[in-house]
Amino acid sequence: MTDLLSLCAFNAAYAHVIDSDALEQWPAFFTEDCRYRITNVENEREGLPAGVVYADSRAMLEDRIAALREANIYERQRYRHILGVPRVERADADGAVASTPFMVARIMATGETMLFASGEYHDRFTVLDGCLLLAERVAVCDSTVTDTLLALPL
Amino acid sequence: MNEHVIQWAGPGLTRVPFEVYTDGPTLQQEQERIFRGATWNYLCLDAELPASGSYRTTFVGDTPVVVVKDDDGEVYAFENRCAHRGALIALEKSGRADSFQCVYHAWSYNRQGDLTGVAFEKGVKGQGGMPTSFCKEEHGPRKLRIATFCGLVFGSFDDDVPPIEDYLGDEICQRIERVLGRPVEVIGRFTQALPNNWKLYVENVKDSYHASLLHLFFTTFELNRLSQKGGVIVDESGGHHVSYSMIDKTTADASYKDQGLRSHTDRYRLKDTTVLEGFPEFDDGVTLQILSVFPGFVLQQIQNCLAVRQVLPKGQDRTELNWTYIGYADDTPAQRTVRLKQLNLVGPAGFISMEDGAVGGFVQRGIAGAHDHQAIIEMGGDTASSSEGRATEASVRGFWKAWRQHMGDAA
Numbered sequence: 001m002t003d004l005l006s007l008c009a010f011n012a013a014y015a016h017v018i019d020s021d022a023l024e025q026w027p028a029f030f031t032e033d034c035r036y037r038i039t040n041v042e043n044e045r046e047g048l049p050a051g052v053v054y055a056d057s058r059a060m061l062e063d064r065i066a067a068l069r070e071a072n073i074y075e076r077q078r079y080r081h082i083l084g085v086p087r088v089e090r091a092d093a094d095g096a097v098a099s100t101p102f103m104v105a106r107i108m109a110t111g112e113t114m115l116f117a118s119g120e121y122h123d124r125f126t127v128l129d130g131c132l133l134l135a136e137r138v139a140v141c142d143s144t145v146t147d148t149l150l151a152l153p154l
Numbered sequence: 155m156n157e158h159v160i161q162w163a164g165p166g167l168t169r170v171p172f173e174v175y176t177d178g179p180t181l182q183q184e185q186e187r188i189f190r191g192a193t194w195n196y197l198c199l200d201a202e203l204p205a206s207g208s209y210r211t212t213f214v215g216d217t218p219v220v221v222v223k224d225d226d227g228e229v230y231a232f233e234n235r236c237a238h239r240g241a242l243i244a245l246e247k248s249g250r251a252d253s254f255q256c257v258y259h260a261w262s263y264n265r266q267g268d269l270t271g272v273a274f275e276k277g278v279k280g281q282g283g284m285p286t287s288f289c290k291e292e293h294g295p296r297k298l299r300i301a302t303f304c305g306l307v308f309g310s311f312d313d314d315v316p317p318i319e320d321y322l323g324d325e326i327c328q329r330i331e332r333v334l335g336r337p338v339e340v341i342g343r344f345t346q347a348l349p350n351n352w353k354l355y356v357e358n359v360k361d362s363y364h365a366s367l368l369h370l371f372f373t374t375f376e377l378n379r380l381s382q383k384g385g386v387i388v389d390e391s392g393g394h395h396v397s398y399s400m401i402d403k404t405t406a407d408a409s410y411k412d413q414g415l416r417s418h419t420d421r422y423r424l425k426d427t428t429v430l431e432g433f434p435e436f437d438d439g440v441t442l443q444i445l446s447v448f449p450g451f452v453l454q455q456i457q458n459c460l461a462v463r464q465v466l467p468k469g470q471d472r473t474e475l476n477w478t479y480i481g482y483a484d485d486t487p488a489q490r491t492v493r494l495k496q497l498n499l500v501g502p503a504g505f506i507s508m509e510d511g512a513v514g515g516f517v518q519r520g521i522a523g524a525h526d527h528q529a530i531i532e533m534g535g536d537t538a539s540s541s542e543g544r545a546t547e548a549s550v551r552g553f554w555k556a557w558r559q560h561m562g563d564a565a
Contacts, residue, residue, distance in 0.1 A: 038503065042247070043342050050342025050479045052503040054494050059426035064498075064505075066425075071370040073509045145345040145474075146502035149511035 002096045002125060002132060007086045010125070010132050011100055015081035018152060023068065026153060027061035031126060034058055035136040038154055040144045041119070051138075052150055064153070074151040076109035079116070081154075086123075095126040095135070102139070104154055106147075117154055118142045162563070167551035168532040172521040175351040181470050188449050188560045189215025189467075192315040194301060194308035196451035196464050197221045197231060199478065201305060201338055207250040207265065213466050214309060219298060220244045220254065221307060224265040229302060231309045232267025233295035243295065269294040303327070304334035306451075306462070322447065323389040329396045329445050332436065333455050337483040341493065346475040346502045350514030352450065352467035353557070355475060358510050359446050359463075360549040362386055362397040363533050368513065371505040384442075387540045388549045393448025393556030395549035400439045429495050432457040446549075448556050456506070458489070459496035471518050475511075477501050 010029070017025040030036060037051035055061050068074075084101035091098070099120050106116035119141040126135045139154040160177060163169040174180055189195060195214040198221050202210055209222035211234055218234035220243060236243050236256035243254045243263060253270065255262040262271035269290045277283025298309035301318035308318060319327055348355055358364065384399030424430070435458060445453040450465030464476040477500070481493045500507045521527070531554070534546025538555045541548055558564050 039342070040344065043344075048340060048342045049490075050344075050494055050497055052344055052501045054498055056491075056495070057426050057428075060429060060498075063424045063426055063429065067371055067505050072505065073368060073370070074512055144343065145347050147347045148349055148502075148515060149346070149508040150503040151508060 001093055002091045002127060004086060004088055004091070006132060007088065007091070007096060007098055007100075007125070011083045011086065011121075015083055018154075019079050019081055021078060023065045023152070026065060027058045030058045030061060030134045030137070031128060032058050034061070034134055035138070036061060036134075036153075037137075038139045038141065038150070040141045042144050044140050052146065053153065061153075068151055072151065074149060077151065078107050079152055079154075080105040080107065080113075093127065095124065095132075098123050098125065102154065114147070116147060119154075162558075163528055166536050167538060167554045168530065168536050170529040170531055170554060171525075172527055172529065173525040175354060175518060175521060176470055176525060178470060181467065183561060184467070185215045185217070187562065188557070190217060190311040191560055192310070192312040193449055193560065194310050194315060194318055194321050194447070195449065196447065196462070197298075197300075197307045197309045199305055199338065199340065199462065199480070200229065200302055200307055201480075201483075202248070202340060202478075203229060203307070205250065207252055208248075209244065209251055209265075210248045211244050211246065212464070214298070214311065215467060217311075218242060219309065220267070221309070222251070222265045229300050229307055230266045231298040231300055231307075232263075233297075235295045236261055237269050237293040237295060238272075263294070267295055267297050304330050305338060306330070306334065306453075308451075322394060323391075325387050326389050326394045326396065326445065326447065329387070329398075329443060330453060332438070332440075333443065333445075333453060333460065338460070338480040339483045340478055341481050341490070342477075342479040342497070344477045344479075344501055346477065346511055347468075348473040348475055348511060348514055349471060350473060350518040351470055352465050352473040353553075354514035354517050355465055355473050355510070356446065356450060357550050357553060358514060359444060359452050360395050360397070360553055361547060362444075362544040362549070363547055364513075365397075365544075368509050369506045371499070384544055385540065385542045386544055386546060386549050388538050388552040391448065391556050391559070392538045392552030392554070394446060395552060396443060396445045397544065397549065398440050398443045399544065400441055429498050430457070432492055432496065433489060435489075448553070454500065456499055457496055458492050459499055460493065461497075461500060473514070 014029050036055040038053040039051045082103045086098040086100040089097040099122050101120050104117045105113050107113045119139060122138040124136040126133055160171050160173045197212050198210045203223040206223055206225045209220055211220055219231050220234045221231045223229050234242050234244055238259055238261045241256055241258040243256050253262055253264050260273040264270050272284055275284050298311055301308045303318045387396040441457055443455045452463035454461045460480045462478045466474040468474050479497055481490055499505050502511060531547045531550050534548050538548055538552035
C-alpha cells in the first residue's frame, strides 16, 4: 500500500541521489515510459506545454545525465533539495497522485550558496513489481527566471 | 567633469576594449543612443496580442513599456510610466484592458497612451484640484513608433529610424519570412538571468566560430559542423546577421579528429534519439538558422525547434534573456510533440545552449582588472561582410560596426 510515509521516503532518496552527485541513479526513480518536465507557474497557468527539460522516456533522462557528464560544459556545482510533505490526492495499491513542495539551493564551485529554485512537484506514482516509481513528475517552478543555466535536474 | 572616453586600438573592428563591458557611463549612453536611439527593438509577437485590449508589458533597454492592441486592430506602445509621479502604469506581464489606470493617484490612459483622466481634476467640493491651465494633452508617457514585420512587433523611441524593411534589409527580411511567414503560437516562455553584460550574449549569438567548439552536443550528433555547407550573412549596417547551415550526411568530416579538439568523441551516443527526430518543413534544406536584429533580438530555427529571444540589459554585468518558444498555429499534435522534444536542445537547460548562459559570465569575471586590455576578434580577417565559411567572426565585427555607429564613435 502506498502511503504518505512511503512517498516521503521515496522523495528523500530521490533528492539524495541528485544532491550527492549519484546522478546515474536518478533515472531509476522513473518508469520506462515516464514523463518528466521542468516548467514554471506562468506556463502552467496559461496551459503552455513546453519545458526547459522535456522528457517522455527514461532513456531521455539517462541521455541527459550522459550529456551532463560527457558533453555539456558548466561550472562544478551541486544542489541541496529541501522537500516538503507530499499533499496526497490519491494513494492506493497501484500508486499515488501527489504534490510536493521543493526548495533547491545551488552551491557553486566558488563557494556561494543561493536559492536556485522553489516550486512544486506534480507527481503520478505507480507500483511496478512492488516498487514505487514515478510515471510522471512535473517540476513547476515558482519563478520564471533561471539563474545562468540549469544543468542538474530538479 | 570630462567625459571618460574608451580608447579603441585603431580604426578597425578586430580589437574590442574590455572596458565596454564594465563601464558605467557606457551603459547609460547605450540606453540613450542605442535602445532609445534610431533602432527597432523587439517588443513581442503579434500572436501574443490576439484581441482588442490585449496587452503585454516589456522593456526597451531598461525603459519599461506597454504594448497594446486597440479596437482599430493596430498595435500601440508607450512608456510604462505615469505622467504624474512616474509610477508604473501596468503591473502585470500581460492581460486585457479597456484602459489603464495608475494605482498611485488613479490617473488614467487610453490604449494609445493618451492621458485621459486625472482624479479630482476639478477638486473636491470646490477645494483643490488642478489649475485650469493644466492640459492633459500635453502630458503623457512617451509613445513609441511601432512596426510589425512577419508577426514580430518592434518599437522605437526615435522619430527618424528608417522603416523596418529598410532597417532590416532584403536578406534579413527574407530570412525572417522563411521562418515566420505563417501564423505562430506561443508554446512556452522562460527567462534566463545571465551574469554578464548584454553585449557578451549578443556577440555569442553572432559568433559562429564557437558553436561547434563549445557545444559538444551539436558536433557529436552532426547538427552543426564548421565544414558543413552554410555561411554567415551580415547586413550592410553590420548589426543584423544570419548564421545558417545544412546537414550533409554524405560528407565525412575528419577536420575535428585531425585537430584533436575536445569536441570530438565517438563514445557518446544517445539512448533515445527521438529527441533529435524531426520532419522536413523548410524546402531549402537549411536545418539551422540563427538570426539577430540589432540591438537585442534573436530568431532561432534549429531543425523544427523555433524560438525568439529578447536580450535586455539589467546593469553592467546582468542581462535578462527572454525565450519565447513557438510552433505554427496549424501544427499537428505529432509535429508539436517534435518541437517540444527538440526544445531540450535550447533554453536555460538546453543541450546545445546551456553553455551560452555561462560563458558570458566567464568573460565578465575574467576581464575584471583588465579594463585597459582588449578582446581579439580577428578570425576570418578584419571585415564585417557575409561569407561562405563559418570559421569567422565577421558578424561579431559587424555588431561593433553598428554599435560604434550608433554610439557616435564610428570605426
